Amino acid sequence: MVWTAHVLSLFPEMFPGPLGQSLAGKGLQRGDWAMTVTDIRDFATDRHRTVDDSPFGGGAGMVMRPDVVASAIDAARHKADGITKVIYFSPRGRVMDQALVRELAAEPGVILLCGRFEGVDQRVLEAREVEEVSLGDFILSGGEIAALALMDAVVRLLPGVTGNSASLEEESFADGLLEYPHYTRPPVWEGRAVPDVLLSGHHEKIRDWRQRQSEELTKNRRRDLWDRRERKF
Structure with missing residues (x-):
């Protein structure tokens, strides 16, 4: 079984992006690792494919709905066949470091939840035991760039992807x-x-x-x- 990233995003066309090039891209073509990308909007239940709504308590922006996000996570876990770890990219999370990258490389894979708007309803993060991870003390427009960074860091540690393991x-x-x-x-x-x-x-x-x-x-x-x-x- 190869290491697999299951990406949940509102912008699936952003993948594989740069990971389709260079050593990571060659490894992907060879089957050294794998990626599946799912459009979160596929799990919306209305004809407008709505994935967000106004925040309770007021405030700017919109929040991703827990029912839609939960359905996307559940489907990914079912498809992933044993991969249960879900990471959501958030400034509140554990700062990504090489120790975390090594941990993830030792797993069979990971589900990556890419948020947008003001974020994801807290209830789904708790109900699905989602781990929050941050790239650092700055804000991105969404989780897609963070997901690409994490995958790049993990994939280069996988057997066969990087030519010179001594480096x-x-x-x-x-x-x-x-x-x-x-x-x-x-x-x-x-x-x-x-x-x-x-x-x-x-x-x-x-x-x-x-x-x-x-x-x-x-x-x-x-x-x-x-x-x-x-x-x-």
């Missing part, structure tokens, strides 16, 4: 640190030289240099990651 072990967040700087030819560019140690051919010294660079970058740019790592060790 996954050395990148940022793999060990709680930001990744060290990279250099390639020419050795001198606009008067800027590649660090001598990288040209030395001394693999142990290169590893030590890269480790120190990762540590310094993390301490200077992401003190939260550094402090978390310090507490862990």
Whole structure:
């Protein structure tokens, strides 16, 4: 069984989008992973295919109806054959990080609920045990871009998708640190030289240099990651 993303969206034409290109796209064509996309409007019950209504208590905007969203989730779970985890993209949710990405990559797949308008009726999130996830402290027009970002992060960890698996072990967040700087030819560019140690051919010294660079970058740019790592060790 391949890892499968079941996307629920009001704009199914946005998928696969960039995930149909490059390594992810080739993996999708080969069957290394799979995606199904469902239009939430298919579960509306009126002739106008209404999926939203005014919020109780007043306020701006519209709210996605719980009955319509619940029907879409239930249908996805039935189709997904054992995939039960549902993620809804919301600023209130757990901030997506590499730990969450690894967790999802270890699952058989995930159902991704892409909200629009002012959001989704709280009752359906509770009744269907939906997990809320955020990309960060900013607002998007809807969950589709967030879903693409999450899928890209997960898919690249799946067997067969990324050609060089060793590169996954050395990148940022793999060990709680930001990744060290990279250099390639020419050795001198606009008067800027590649660090001598990288040209030395001394693999142990290169590893030590890269480790120190990762540590310094993390301490200077992401003190939260550094402090978390310090507490862990």
